[in-house]
Amino acid sequence: MPKEAAFPRSSRAGNSRGLLWLAAALWLLPSEALAQKNSPDIPVVSTVTAIQNARIVPSPGQVIESGTVVFRDGVITAVGRRVDIPYDAHVIDGGDSLSVYAGFIDALSHVGIPEPRNQGQPESVPDRSNPPFERAGITPEASARTALDPEDDAVEAMRHAGFTTALVAPRGRMLPGQATLALLAGTDASEMILQGAEPMFFQFEGAQGVYPGTPMGVMSKFRQLYREADRRRKLEAMYSEDPSGLSKPPFDPVHEAFFPVIAGNRSVAIWADDVLEIHRAMTLQEELGFSMMLFGLEGGFDTLSNVAASGVPVALTLDLPDKPRWAAKVEADSLQQILDAYDDETRTATFRDVEAEQRNLESRQLWSRARYVGMAAAYHDAGVPFAFASMGVDAKDIHANLREMIGEGLSSDAALAALTTNAASMLGLSDRMGAIRTGMMANLVVTHGSLFNEDTKITMTFVNGHMFEAPASTGRTGSNSPSDR
Amino acid sequence: MRNSIMKYTFSTTLLALLVVVSLGQAAFAQDVLIRNATVLTVTNGTLEDTDVLITDGVIADIGTDLRAPRGVDVIDATGKFVMPGIIDAHAHIALSSINEGSSPVTAEVSMEDVVNPYHLGIYRASAGGVTVSHTMHGSANVIGGQNETIKHRWGATDPDAIRFEGAPRTIKFALGENPTRVHGRRASGGSGAIVPATRMGVEQVLRSAFENGKRYMEAWDAYNAEAATNPRAVPPVWNERLEVMADILRGEILVHCHSYRADEIVMLTRVLKDYGVDKITFQHANEAFKVAPELAAYGAHASVFADWWSYKFEVYYSTAYNAAILTRNGVITSVNSDSGELNRHLYHEAAKSQRYGGLTDDEALALITINPAIQLGIQDRVGSIEIGKDGDVAIFEGHPLSVYTIPVLTYVDGVKVFDRENDPDDVRVDVDPTAEVGMYEGQITGKDHIHSHEEVVDMLHFFQSVADTHIH
Amino acid sequence: MKRFMTFVLAVGFLIQPFEVQAQEQDEKARQGTYAITNARIETVANGTIERGTVVIEGDRIIAVGENVAIPDGARVIDGSGLHVYPGMIDSGTNLGLTEIGSVAETNDTNEIGDITPHMEALTAVNPNAVAIPVTRVSGVTTVVAEPTGGLLPGTAAVINLFGYTAEQMSAGSKMVIVQFPQEPSGNRPRWQQSGPDRRQERYKDALAKLDEVFDRAELYDRIMTAYAADPSGKEQPVYAPEMDALRPVLSGDVALMVKVDAADDILKAIDWVQKRELPNVVFSGVNEGWRVADKLAEAGIPTLVGPVLATPTRSSDRYDRAYANAGLMAEAGVKVAIRSGESENVRNLPFNAGFAATYGLGKEAALRAVTLAPAEMFGIADDYGSIEVGKKANLFVSDGDPFETSTNILALFIDGFNVPIESRHIDLYEEFLNRDEGRLQPVEILPADN
Known part of the structure; x- marks a missing residue:
């Protein structure tokens, strides 16, 4: 299938091929370049890095004060308070003001897949009730791997937000293809790709102007594909065992892409944009019995018990509803007063009551937003482990949103676990990343100050041992803080 | 960040208060004793000064001076009227999507997949005594999707919790202008027109869907028979759409067909007869009155508007006396809303049959209770006040067929879902955290025919694939 | 409707000695002199007359009240038990x-x-x-x-x-x-x-x-x-x-x-x-x-x-x-x-x-x-806007409160014209209520190939 059409590269990437080559040349310097800034004209003299005198958080809840972490060729070789620093190490001295955390893992996003530009009118088809698969947004055989582009702006932005790894889903509609695990650094797709889970990505996104165009059509189409694939899989097995007397089983890559899902060897990663989509995903899963991972879940506080009971692995969206415009103009303590003034006995009988009504409605709205902000805390309190997914979120909003969630009851440890250990475990990466331990990949986040404080600045991110320093202006996690420390 | 509300904590009491507001009625099946009411049973006449006892969500007793079981909620309904919860046989509430308008046959899609329990239309209908809605696929396709029968359990947040458990499956068909315009006359998405563009084409789309369904059913029957002895039997190609057509042929799905003109009504009856399908309710059916004897002979039902007409050509030769003519000719007839406005006063819509045709009180009430229950196959559960039926009742101040009546209390399974005196003004279960507070949203009025509205929104959805989250 | 039909016949009958007896129903809207007697009159402007008469001549109301003389030659509509409202x-x-x-x-x-x-x-x-x-x-x-x-x-x-x-x-x-x-x-x-x-x-x-x-x-x-x-x-x-x-x-x-x-x-x-x-x-x-x-x-x-x-x-x-x-x-x-x-x-x-x-x-x-x-x-x-002497005769006669759905409008005057209670909706009702009166064979849906 013409993948160019399905995953058009950003034209910027296409037009700046020269720059790409330059970048590639820098990256492909001898491996000594690891852990040092990629300056092309200075020879690299060390392949090992040590960060010393730092507050190291190997995993949520654990702290090594004034510790040292050493890594060589992208692998952590030592962590602890008393660690010998190799003679050939490039040493970064934390001066007891740096903290080191495991690199964050984005449980689902489109990072590295540039948004297609100039999406014109979709191509017309002779029979819109029965369009070709690709036109209907059904390309489950495709893979994010072929569309990965390290030059996508989001890669750098996410790195600066502390993310070193992501499960990257292809863009598209109902079944855009398989997601892939990727490091958020590299000169080309192959350097980014991590072997591991490649779930089939599915969303309730109807096609434009052709069948299936609505969420219910998408539901039906998914059932159709799944059940027909199940039939074909059985036919295929029968045929390969003994073809005699049997017609050749029908073949197409779309149905074939379902075979490993049906066999239980591939899970389905479903993006649930709202509470109703959570129910839809669970309905399909219960009917068809595939292995499912659920992402997004905005507004999912009302489905908490269903999700908990199902045991489905979940990653919550890092997005939060915008603050209502009126609230942005109100002073903090006045907001609290509005909240406290809520009165469910209030009635709007006549024109005399409309002022009071307005205040009361504002109070309800604040409360409603707090439910969204507090959702992660509620999941945590209910004992549902979760990761975080950045899909649809601007990287620069992530830390502010996390701080809001923490303000609404999510513990810092739980937030960190969602970003690291939980995500690693959900994506089958626990043996490689999510914590700072000897033998693990050198994916690290280095901050000035405690991770979720408003004034904290992410100063460096290490991806597979490669260092990325935050640009002076954008490193601060509190995106609009004016002063520098 | 500075004004973030994350810094605020919610007092436990306030939180509890708000939870009560939004989820107060989430628990279902309760007990209530309604005392000294005028009970309009619909199937058994009017009982004066009568008590109705609902326990465990079911009508347990009807009589005078009933003993109140311990802990039961007692309502003094002296001077008030109690009628069965109203049933709206044609609604589009509580759905997050309505029309999969991309194909003339979409039997496989189901409103079951897009039920939205947060939709305010549920409460607003309950405030008019409606306890059950048949919430339907749109009318763009000759064979549209399957519908869902819901109970108005306002406050529930799980779509499954508002389904009318055990209600038979139903499916939407549509004849006439809508499918011919959407598919045959509109070049859409850059692609051309497809059959049907005429009422002739509509018939052939129907016949071909039924024939394919029949052959599909036979192919599977043959396979299943063969598979018993031959492990190498090859199953037929799986087809979700034809699975549903086969279920219609097996009599497992009731057909509810959007239709207007007499000729097309007779045409569908003919097609159904050829395929042995006998459970059919003609929806809207503005010209059903012209073929009332044919409908009666076939045993077909009709679910009509009280007075809508003239909004399109195929309803120009209508009469508001439709329900009366059909009733007098022995056709089981209901009056429906098909509107987020009319569904709030179906008692009034039914009452119009007294001006337009002089139906008796019981006949008029049957149009919105037992008759739609029959059409939806739920008459054993709801539609009248009888011992053993569900505790779905509505209490009115003044006779419900009077224009001066006021619905005051509505119960679903014995649970109060509407209380005029005590409900807060703002009953939303979900409050948009970003929207402007107190935003002017316009109105749905009695002249907003859902057809134009649904066509606008769903066709936009269809062409641009926008999510139609808040249709009504 | 039955009530209405009976009433039309009654009105036809009551508009008697002054008109041609043989005429069953006046199909055309006609101006003339009309007296609606013994009716409950909602004047709107001057309260309710419990039992009174409205007299119409040409396009105007010329008399309203409890004791009103009925002009010679007036067509009389007996409004006993009925109501008169302004249009x-x-x-x-x-x-x-x-x-x-x-x-x-x-x-x-x-x-x-x-x-x-x-x-x-x-x-x-x-x-x-x-x-x-x-x-x-x-x-x-x-x-x-x-x-x-x-x-x-x-x-x-x-x-x-x-x-x-x-x-x-x-x-x-x-x-x-x-x-x-x-x-x-x-x-x-x-x-x-x-x-x-x-x-x-x-x-x-x-x-x-x-x-x-x-x-x-x-x-x-x-x-x-x-x-x-x-x-x-x-x-x-x-x-x-x-x-x-x-x-x-x-x-x-x-x-x-x-x-x-x-x-x-x-x-x-x-x-x-x-x-x-x-x-x-x-x-x-x-x-x-x-x-x-x-x-x-x-x-x-x-x-x-x-x-x-x-x-x-x-x-x-x-x-x-x-x-x-x-x-x-x-x-x-x-x-x-x-x-x-x-x-x-x-x-x-x-x-x-x-x-x-x-x-x-x-x-x-x-x-x-x-x-x-x-x-x-x-x-x-x-x-x-009201039933008052000198105003245009825009009014109707009903058997009850016109806001009630059970009420029938029985007679209607616009500019003094006695406008017949007819419309397409009523016509279709009359045609189709008993469509097959006189048909000998019962109706049947036949298979397509018949």
């Missing part, structure tokens, strides 16, 4: 301007252009629209027919629902419509989200444009007044029919009907009409009038409220807000008339009034809101 007036419809909603060729409500006050509804009202008889048999004898679309959609006409020409139908009043700009609120619908949000910009432009139109109208009026006073030696003024339509609005001879719904917009509209010192203004729609009822009362602006049968304007609103709106406004001292906003179903006006009555307005005020109140607002109260 109802619907203060906002598209009746007569549209025949079939979805068929563009049959819709004459919306002329091209934003500023078209000179488009006269009366010109395009089809006297033979099928919906007209369908409407009047409900007791609605008079409606406001409104053009739609644009900032100044046109001039609405007050028409009676019987007549063969515009002249015969006109009730002698018209109003220029302003669709007051609605401030955009909320998020744009998703399908409109491409490109920058220009709604606020467009809104401001519309407000400015409205002022500009009236500034120019004032200038034009000055020019025309001066020219009319003494044309000698002056250049002929420009031809501006739009402005000609606005001149009587500036003088107050023609009312300005400002269509406005949201609370904030209503407040802005009040400011606007006051700032412009417009002498004769009514507001129409006014969905959220209850929210600013005190301001409307203070401004003394009459309102044409409705439709009453509508959902609340906000999702946080109490469910019955639209039903209660008129009552809440009246309670605060606002003058209210009721409109259905309908075209083919203007026959639901009495039910709109009934719901308003039930939800706070009260029966008496609701009746007034569909009779005398709008007649006063439209400046036609000398002729319409």
Whole structure:
């Protein structure tokens, strides 16, 4: 299938091929370049890095004060308070003001897949009730791997937000293809790709102007594909065992892409944009019995018990509803007063009551937003482990949103676990990343100050041992803080 | 960040208060004793000064001076009227999507997949005594999707919790202008027109869907028979759409067909007869009155508007006396809303049959209770006040067929879902955290025919694939 | 209906010795001398006469009261047990301007252009629209027919629902419509989200444009007044029919009907009409009038409220807000008339009034809101709106409260014409109720190949 059409590269990437080559040349310097800034004209003299005198958080809840972490060729070789620093190490001295955390893992996003530009009118088809698969947004055989582009702006932005790894889903509609695990650094797709889970990505996104165009059509189409694939899989097995007397089983890559899902060897990663989509995903899963991972879940506080009971692995969206415009103009303590003034006995009988009504409605709205902000805390309190997914979120909003969630009851440890250990475990990466331990990949986040404080600045991110320093202006996690420390 | 509300904590009491507001009625099946009411049973006449006892969500007793079981909620309904919860046989509430308008046959899609329990239309209908809605696929396709029968359990947040458990499956068909315009006359998405563009084409789309369904059913029957002895039997190609057509042929799905003109009504009856399908309710059916004897002979039902007409050509030769003519000719007839406005006063819509045709009180009430229950196959559960039926009742101040009546209390399974005196003004279960507070949203009025509205929104959805989250 | 049929026969029978006995039913609407006797008469202007007589001669009511002499030669309608009401007036419809909603060729409500006050509804009202008889048999004898679309959609006409020409139908009043700009609120619908949000910009432009139109109208009026006073030696003024339509609005001879719904917009509209010192203004729609009822009362602006049968304007609103709106406004001292906003179903006006009555307005005020109140607002109260001597004979006879669905309208007078209770809906009923009377074989659906 013409993948160019399905995953058009950003034209910027296409037009700046020269720059790409330059970048590639820098990256492909001898491996000594690891852990040092990629300056092309200075020879690299060390392949090992040590960060010393730092507050190291190997995993949520654990702290090594004034510790040292050493890594060589992208692998952590030592962590602890008393660690010998190799003679050939490039040493970064934390001066007891740096903290080191495991690199964050984005449980689902489109990072590295540039948004297609100039999406014109979709191509017309002779029979819109029965369009070709690709036109209907059904390309489950495709893979994010072929569309990965390290030059996508989001890669750098996410790195600066502390993310070193992501499960990257292809863009598209109902079944855009398989997601892939990727490091958020590299000169080309192959350097980014991590072997591991490649779930089939599915969303309730109807096609434009052709069948299936609505969420219910998408539901039906998914059932159709799944059940027909199940039939074909059985036919295929029968045929390969003994073809005699049997017609050749029908073949197409779309149905074939379902075979490993049906066999239980591939899970389905479903993006649930709202509470109703959570129910839809669970309905399909219960009917068809595939292995499912659920992402997004905005507004999912009302489905908490269903999700908990199902045991489905979940990653919550890092997005939060915008603050209502009126609230942005109100002073903090006045907001609290509005909240406290809520009165469910209030009635709007006549024109005399409309002022009071307005205040009361504002109070309800604040409360409603707090439910969204507090959702992660509620999941945590209910004992549902979760990761975080950045899909649809601007990287620069992530830390502010996390701080809001923490303000609404999510513990810092739980937030960190969602970003690291939980995500690693959900994506089958626990043996490689999510914590700072000897033998693990050198994916690290280095901050000035405690991770979720408003004034904290992410100063460096290490991806597979490669260092990325935050640009002076954008490193601060509190995106609009004016002063520098 | 500075004004973030994350810094605020919610007092436990306030939180509890708000939870009560939004989820107060989430628990279902309760007990209530309604005392000294005028009970309009619909199937058994009017009982004066009568008590109705609902326990465990079911009508347990009807009589005078009933003993109140311990802990039961007692309502003094002296001077008030109690009628069965109203049933709206044609609604589009509580759905997050309505029309999969991309194909003339979409039997496989189901409103079951897009039920939205947060939709305010549920409460607003309950405030008019409606306890059950048949919430339907749109009318763009000759064979549209399957519908869902819901109970108005306002406050529930799980779509499954508002389904009318055990209600038979139903499916939407549509004849006439809508499918011919959407598919045959509109070049859409850059692609051309497809059959049907005429009422002739509509018939052939129907016949071909039924024939394919029949052959599909036979192919599977043959396979299943063969598979018993031959492990190498090859199953037929799986087809979700034809699975549903086969279920219609097996009599497992009731057909509810959007239709207007007499000729097309007779045409569908003919097609159904050829395929042995006998459970059919003609929806809207503005010209059903012209073929009332044919409908009666076939045993077909009709679910009509009280007075809508003239909004399109195929309803120009209508009469508001439709329900009366059909009733007098022995056709089981209901009056429906098909509107987020009319569904709030179906008692009034039914009452119009007294001006337009002089139906008796019981006949008029049957149009919105037992008759739609029959059409939806739920008459054993709801539609009248009888011992053993569900505790779905509505209490009115003044006779419900009077224009001066006021619905005051509505119960679903014995649970109060509407209380005029005590409900807060703002009953939303979900409050948009970003929207402007107190935003002017316009109105749905009695002249907003859902057809134009649904066509606008769903066709936009269809062409641009926008999510139609808040249709009504 | 059976009751009605019996009554028609009875009336035919009662209109006896004075007419040809053989005539079964008077199919044509006829003026003449009529006396409706022994009826309960709701005069609206002067209370209820429990048992009285109304005498009609030509197009006028010539006598009303308990003891009224029946003129010689009058056709007598025995109103024993029956009621007489003034014909109802619907203060906002598209009746007569549209025949079939979805068929563009049959819709004459919306002329091209934003500023078209000179488009006269009366010109395009089809006297033979099928919906007209369908409407009047409900007791609605008079409606406001409104053009739609644009900032100044046109001039609405007050028409009676019987007549063969515009002249015969006109009730002698018209109003220029302003669709007051609605401030955009909320998020744009998703399908409109491409490109920058220009709604606020467009809104401001519309407000400015409205002022500009009236500034120019004032200038034009000055020019025309001066020219009319003494044309000698002056250049002929420009031809501006739009402005000609606005001149009587500036003088107050023609009312300005400002269509406005949201609370904030209503407040802005009040400011606007006051700032412009417009002498004769009514507001129409006014969905959220209850929210600013005190301001409307203070401004003394009459309102044409409705439709009453509508959902609340906000999702946080109490469910019955639209039903209660008129009552809440009246309670605060606002003058209210009721409109259905309908075209083919203007026959639901009495039910709109009934719901308003039930939800706070009260029966008496609701009746007034569909009779005398709008007649006063439209400046036609000398002729319409109540049963009084000297007024036009627009009235009907019913077997009960006309707001009740169980009530039948039994006789109807418009401009003194005894208009038969006939419409397509009734005709179809009569044809199809017992369609197969006389058929020998039972009906059957045959298989396709038969």
